[in-house]
Amino acid sequence: MKIALLGYGKMGKTIEKIAIQRGHTIVIKTNDEDGYDITQADVAIDFSVPNAAFFNIIKCFKHGVPVISGTTGWLDNFKKAKALCEEENGAFIYASNFSLGVNIFFELNKQLAKMMSKIESYKVSLEEIHHTQKLDAPSGTAITLAESIISEHDSYSDWSLLSKKENTIPISAKRLDDVSGTHAVSYTSNTDTITIEHEAHSREGFALGAVIAAEWLQDKTGVYTMKDVLNIG
Ligand SMILES: NC(=O)C1=CN([C@@H]2O[C@H](COP(=O)(O)OP(=O)(O)OC[C@H]3O[C@@H](n4cnc5c(N)ncnc54)[C@H](OP(=O)(O)O)[C@@H]3O)[C@@H](O)[C@H]2O)C=CC1
Numbered sequence: 491m492k493i494a495l496l497g498y499g500k501m502g503k504t505i506e507k508i509a510i511q512r513g514h515t516i517v518i519k520t521n522d523e524d525g526y527d528i529t530q531a532d533v534a535i536d537f538s539v540p541n542a543a544f545f546n547i548i549k550c551f552k553h554g555v556p557v558i559s560g561t562t563g564w565l566d567n568f569k570k571a572k573a574l575c576e577e578e579n580g581a582f583i584y585a586s587n588f589s590l591g592v593n594i595f596f597e598l599n600k601q602l603a604k605m606m607s608k609i610e611s612y613k614v615s616l617e618e619i620h621h622t623q624k625l626d627a628p629s630g631t632a633i634t635l636a637e638s639i640i641s642e643h644d645s646y647s648d649w650s651l652l653s654k655k656e657n658t659i660p661i662s663a664k665r666l667d668d669v670s671g672t673h674a675v676s677y678t679s680n681t682d683t684i685t686i687e688h689e690a691h692s693r694e695g696f697a698l699g700a701v702i703a704a705e706w707l708q709d710k711t712g713v714y715t716m717k718d719v720l721n722i723g
């Protein structure tokens with residue numbers, strides 16, 4: 491498969507390594523919004539910056555190139571991207587987190603929220619920890635976790651960074667040197683705390699998931715999720 495890497499930073503470089511190991515060729519690697527011919531690629535993988543992702547994604551739709559996006563912090567435009575994909579008969583997968591481990595964790599989170607919805611004595615909170623170069627907070631993964639709890643748990647209707655409001659899930663976002671990504675969901679009562687946690691040991695799990703998603707998407711049209719790719723849950 492001929493791959494375009496839209497964003498050649500920490501993730502772009504890790505994806506390049508994994509893609510080559512799996513027999514693919516990188517035909518474009520760019521940190522710019524133009525200056526390349528996207529039609530050279532069978533599939534594009536966007537891990538760029540929040541204010542570039544939407545433009546990069548819709549360019550792929552216009553040129554008939556399937557696109558995977560892992561960029562976080564641009565979701566105000568997500569509905570518009572989905573609609574444009576359908577209009578242009580494109581192929582698109584966005585995931586806030588491409589790792590197999592986090593996608594299993596997403597399912598655990600949903601099941602736990604469903605169970606805890608019936609038990610009033612516990613309050614939920616989320617914590618995410620990332621490296622200090624991260625541009626967005628809270629992380630895309632923390633937002634996915636929070637939205638999933640909201641859909642399963644009767645007591646919550648919103649999330650917010652460090653909120654103390656009723657019905658709002660508080661998210662704490664910490665930035666420390668060299669942390670690839672840690673997410674924890676805790677339910678606390680007066681007597682105890684239940685925590686589920688995922689800790690990424692490196693960026694390789696995210697990169698492998700993105701390449702697997704690209705392999706899966708290359709001959710399809712439509713908008714999909716990692717749940718479709720991994721067939722879990
Ligand atoms: N979904 C997932 O599984 C994961 C998602 N992410 C997300 O992926 C994104 C990238 O992360 P990471 O690689 O760590 O970040 P980096 O900052 O290391 O890389 C981003 C790259 O995008 C480049 N860039 C800037 N503008 C454009 C543009 N218009 N088009 C293409 N590239 C551009 C930057 O170039 P320059 O430095 O020159 O500005 C930089 O090299 C983040 O949003 C992060 O949250 C990260 C890990 C996993």
Ligand SMILES: O=C(O)C1=N[C@H](C(=O)O)C[C@H](O)C1
Nearest residue numbers: 562586587624629630631671
């Ligand atoms: O910026 C990162 O590094 C990461 N971003 C994603 C997010 O915002 O959830 C996924 C992962 O946690 C690493």
